[in-house]
Amino acid sequence: MAGALLVFTLTCFAIAAGRFPGLALDRPAAALLGAVLMVALGVLRPSEASAAVNGDTLGLLLGMMILSAYLTEAGFFRWASWRVVTGVKTPRALLWGLVFAAGSLSAFLVNDTVCLMMTPLVLRVVDDADLPPTPFLLALAFGANAGSSATLTGNPQNMIVGTLSGISYARFAAALALPALFSLVAVAATLQLLFQRDLAPRPIGAAGLERPALHVKPLRRALFCTALVLCGFLAGLPLSWTALFGGALCMAISGRAPREALRRVDWPLLLFFAGLFVVVAGVGKAGLAARMHEGIAPLLGSGALRQTVVFSLFAAVGSQVVSNVPFVVLAGQWVPRLSEPGLGWIATALASTLAGNLTVVGSVANIIVLELAGPKVRIGFWPFLRVGAVVTAATLSGSLLILLAERVLGMLP
Numbered sequence: 001m002a003g004a005l006l007v008f009t010l011t012c013f014a015i016a017a018g019r020f021p022g023l024a025l026d027r028p029a030a031a032l033l034g035a036v037l038m039v040a041l042g043v044l045r046p047s048e049a050s051a052a053v054n055g056d057t058l059g060l061l062l063g064m065m066i067l068s069a070y071l072t073e074a075g076f077f078r079w080a081s082w083r084v085v086t087g088v089k090t091p092r093a094l095l096w097g098l099v100f101a102a103g104s105l106s107a108f109l110v111n112d113t114v115c116l117m118m119t120p121l122v123l124r125v126v127d128d129a130d131l132p133p134t135p136f137l138l139a140l141a142f143g144a145n146a147g148s149s150a151t152l153t154g155n156p157q158n159m160i161v162g163t164l165s166g167i168s169y170a171r172f173a174a175a176l177a178l179p180a181l182f183s184l185v186a187v188a189a190t191l192q193l194l195f196q197r198d199l200a201p202r203p204i205g206a207a208g209l210e211r212p213a214l215h216v217k218p219l220r221r222a223l224f225c226t227a228l229v230l231c232g233f234l235a236g237l238p239l240s241w242t243a244l245f246g247g248a249l250c251m252a253i254s255g256r257a258p259r260e261a262l263r264r265v266d267w268p269l270l271l272f273f274a275g276l277f278v279v280v281a282g283v284g285k286a287g288l289a290a291r292m293h294e295g296i297a298p299l300l301g302s303g304a305l306r307q308t309v310v311f312s313l314f315a316a317v318g319s320q321v322v323s324n325v326p327f328v329v330l331a332g333q334w335v336p337r338l339s340e341p342g343l344g345w346i347a348t349a350l351a352s353t354l355a356g357n358l359t360v361v362g363s364v365a366n367i368i369v370l371e372l373a374g375p376k377v378r379i380g381f382w383p384f385l386r387v388g389a390v391v392t393a394a395t396l397s398g399s400l401l402i403l404l405a406e407r408v409l410g411m412l413p
Contacts, residue, residue: 028268031275038282052281056163056240063243069264074219077117078212103147111148129204135195149353150180165345169233179399225250316355324352
């Protein structure tokens with residue numbers, strides 16, 4: 001047990017800090033090293049480590065990455081961002097537009113990709129309009145995180161929930177549509193309140209912003225494949241194979257060699273997930289997960305409402321300590337023990353996603369936005385936390401109330 005605890009602690013530290021202690025290893029390499037150490041220390045046999053890797057999650061993530069790559073090549077994300085920023089006339093309208101545009105796109109495609117594509121254009125607009133960049137970059141990151149909570153394909157942790165829980169795409173979306181919509185409104189309203197001096201009414205324009213190139217034929221093919229995948233999800237087809245089918249079909253009909261699109265796939269992220277599954281499997285076999293559950297069990301009680309609230313708060317805090325993706329993988333050891341596991345899984349996905357807005361490192365989307373901003377925007381840990389704490393408290397409390405009201409009213413599928 002001591003070996004498993006040491007490996008898990010070091011791996012989680014590496015995930016939170018971005019590197020393995022004392023070594024020049026990033027998150028994917030740290031997760032892989034952690035997985036190898038679980039086998040080397042005898043916590044898991046090689047066959048057990050191989051069996052621990054969840055192929056359904058990796059397949060779903062790979063399929064959605066391929067679809068996003070072809071949409072990116074066609075210019076879809078930059079064109080959508082251009083439409084938003086050129087269609088508003090005031091700083092306040094720009095903030096609300098960014099929150100809902102990022103949230104809407106992230107509801108169907110991975111939020112990290114949305115932030116990667118939209119950030120450069122947002123920086124250009126605020127620079128041309130002489131606006132302070134902080135509220136608009138936060139609107140992009142917070143909106144992407146909040147909107148991604150709506151579906152199983154919005155972010156990696158939701159994908160894990162879908163494959164571990166067996167909850168259908170339609171059921172998940174039906175349960176979280178209203179909480180996600182509320183969260184987007186709460187994000188925009190909170191940022192407007194906190195940055196009202198920076199959003200004083202004045203005309204802005206993006207006349208000098210050139211329209212991004214949009215490749216119509218490739219876009220039609222990519223949108224067709226994406227629509228087929230979404231229809232398959234709603235029809236209840238297996239998530240991973242449906243996404244892989246869409247990605248494969250997109251490669252087949254794209255009319256060009258898939259090499260460039262495959263370069264856009266985040267292969268290190270897939271490696272990170274594979275290693276993480278093995279590390280958490282070692283934690284489970286060593287009995288550490290059971291010990292952790294025993295620690296919070298007295299607080300959970302036996303009622304579904306109390307369990308949902310307490311475990312959601314635990315998920316929000318745990319996601320800051322070990323990051324949301326490792327926490328959700330670890331939650332696979334605990335959620336099935338709740339009185340209503342389906343509700344527990346949905347609440348865990350919601351809480352771990354919205355908690356990503358709490359700190360700079362709470363979500364990869366936050367890191368992407370701030371890294372792309374470069375020296376133009378330096379938001380320290382505490383300034384970010386002051387804003388993130390208010391946004392997280394508003395979105396998490398309100399969305400949980402809506403989710404529990406849906407349960408009481410019998411609206412949950």
